[in-house]
Amino acid sequence: MSDSPDKSDAFRDSLATIDQRGHRKWVYPTQPVGPLYRWRTAVAMVLLTFLFGAPFIRVGGNPLLQIDLLNRKFFIFGAVFWPQDFYIFVLSTIALVVLIILFTAAFGRLFCGWICPQTIFMEMVFRRIEYWLEGNGPRQRELAHSPWTANKLVRKTAKQAIFFGLSFLIGNTFLAYIIGTKQLLAIVTDSPLNHLTGLTAMLLFSGAFYFVFAWFREQACTLVCPYGRLQSVLLDNNSVVIAYDFKRGEPRGPVMRGRERAPNGDCIDCLACVRVCPTGIDIRNGTQLECVNCTACIDACNRVMARMKWRPGLIRYASYNSIALGQKLRFTPRMGIYTAVLLILVASIGFFMSQRSQVETTILRTTGSLYQLLDNGVVRNLYTVSIANKTSDTMKLDLRLKSPAGQATVVGPALVVPPQGLKESIFTVEIPRTNLFAANSGIVIDVISDGKVLDEVRSTFDGPDPRKHEEQKEHEEHESKEK
Numbered sequence: 001m002s003d004s005p006d007k008s009d010a011f012r013d014s015l016a017t018i019d020q021r022g023h024r025k026w027v028y029p030t031q032p033v034g035p036l037y038r039w040r041t042a043v044a045m046v047l048l049t050f051l052f053g054a055p056f057i058r059v060g061g062n063p064l065l066q067i068d069l070l071n072r073k074f075f076i077f078g079a080v081f082w083p084q085d086f087y088i089f090v091l092s093t094i095a096l097v098v099l100i101i102l103f104t105a106a107f108g109r110l111f112c113g114w115i116c117p118q119t120i121f122m123e124m125v126f127r128r129i130e131y132w133l134e135g136n137g138p139r140q141r142e143l144a145h146s147p148w149t150a151n152k153l154v155r156k157t158a159k160q161a162i163f164f165g166l167s168f169l170i171g172n173t174f175l176a177y178i179i180g181t182k183q184l185l186a187i188v189t190d191s192p193l194n195h196l197t198g199l200t201a202m203l204l205f206s207g208a209f210y211f212v213f214a215w216f217r218e219q220a221c222t223l224v225c226p227y228g229r230l231q232s233v234l235l236d237n238n239s240v241v242i243a244y245d246f247k248r249g250e251p252r253g254p255v256m257r258g259r260e261r262a263p264n265g266d267c268i269d270c271l272a273c274v275r276v277c278p279t280g281i282d283i284r285n286g287t288q289l290e291c292v293n294c295t296a297c298i299d300a301c302n303r304v305m306a307r308m309k310w311r312p313g314l315i316r317y318a319s320y321n322s323i324a325l326g327q328k329l330r331f332t333p334r335m336g337i338y339t340a341v342l343l344i345l346v347a348s349i350g351f352f353m354s355q356r357s358q359v360e361t362t363i364l365r366t367t368g369s370l371y372q373l374l375d376n377g378v379v380r381n382l383y384t385v386s387i388a389n390k391t392s393d394t395m396k397l398d399l400r401l402k403s404p405a406g407q408a409t410v411v412g413p414a415l416v417v418p419p420q421g422l423k424e425s426i427f428t429v430e431i432p433r434t435n436l437f438a439a440n441s442g443i444v445i446d447v448i449s450d451g452k453v454l455d456e457v458r459s460t461f462d463g464p465d466p467r468k469h470e471e472q473k474e475h476e477e478h479e480s481k482e483k
Contacts, residue, residue: 034299108241113293171205273297406431
């Protein structure tokens with residue numbers, strides 16, 4: 001979407017951080033100053049506090065958030081989810097994607113500028129350290145191209161050391177979301193030789209983060225992340241993005257302080273918006289895939305407008321139609337479709353969550369076993385049962401045959417399942433032969449705790465074919481009559 005129909009779109013043929021020879025152009029952005037930057041800083045502090053603190057928060061004895069891949073358990077806000085609950089995770093992921101699509105269709109890449117971990121770490125943590133050690137953007141460029149001196153060596157070494165230390169901290173934090181804080185502390189405090197696997201994972205995490213934030217940087221957003229490229233299908237002329245008001249700003253031209261607007265527009269071509277951009281683009285060219293909606297250009301432009309004593313908002317949150325046609329944000333049919341899909345997904349997730357049992361039971365006939373026909377006319381089958389306890393309490397369970405009439409009996413110790421644990425056992429099902437109407441019948445077994453049915457499981461029951469039994473009985477009666 002170009003800001004003006006007579007503008008050339010040639011800038012879209014290449015990335016702002018790649019030169020004509022394919023070499024990378026390093027970005028040295030000036031540090032933003034302004035109210036939006038302060039708001040982004042406050043949001044970043046809240047999110048960073050949550051990120052580093054969440055692994056240590058317990059809800060009912062469970063981690064607040066943890067993806068325990070090794071034990072195939074997932075903790076979300078203290079609730080335990082097992083592989084059997086994977087369908088809920090899939091629906092939640094789809095709902096999140098649809099939410100992002102809906103939000104992007106209406107408000108552009110607001111997520112990238114305010115919430116994305118890549119942007120928060122890069123702009124609010126690593127770049128701030130860089131500003132502190134090496135100065136603002138122009139000073140960093142000057143230092144980078146200057147000869148190596150003791151001062152430069154100290155600054156560069158200190159920066160890289162701090163960067164790796166932060167990457168190590170971030171890597172450990174993300175590892176805590178996988179293996180838990182207890183195991184992580186054991187790895188950190190114990191001899192590395194006793195935890196080579198964990199140490200290797202920790203170093204790989206740290207190295208990956210160090211590479212991204214020390215060198216790869218904005219390339220993660222422009223080359224790797226697919227979100228920017230999705231803008232071409234998610235955004236339209238009604239989407240609110242960070243936009244330059246070309247009707248008010250053009251034609252550009254330098255001015256003296258205090259002049260009237262005519263004959264030029266309000267853009268004095270000071271390039272303040274370009275110098276603060278962390279991805280090196282010129283927002284005046286229009287919406288671009290490199291733009292992460294960080295609002296740095298808005299603050300920079302508003303400061304210039306304030307010095308000129310002109311109205312702020314030359315660069316602001318706006319849609320193309322609001323600038324070109326004066327239209328307000330409209331709820332388009334496409335947004336309606338996304339909203340309907342999202343509501344259906346949320347309703348489905350709510351339904352499945354309400355139907356989610358406290359236990360997950362799997363019952364299978366014991367491999368290689370055959371049915372037994374007892375002398376009293378009862379048929380017996382042998383089963384194995386596996387029960388996952390999704391709660392934080394020890395559960396004493398029992399099995400009851402719901403249908404057909406018969407009895408289920410646990411072989412060995414009672415079914416006592418530890419919190420968030422798994423219990424396997426063997427049990428028998430006995431059904432009178434007169435209650436079976438097929439060689440392979442369906443049965444329903446209730447899993448009970450304190451008289452309350454927690455789960456209902458269906459399985460199959462093998463027995464003699466009733467038709468053959470009837471044929472044999474008729475044959476015996478016929479022979480008896482002949483005699």
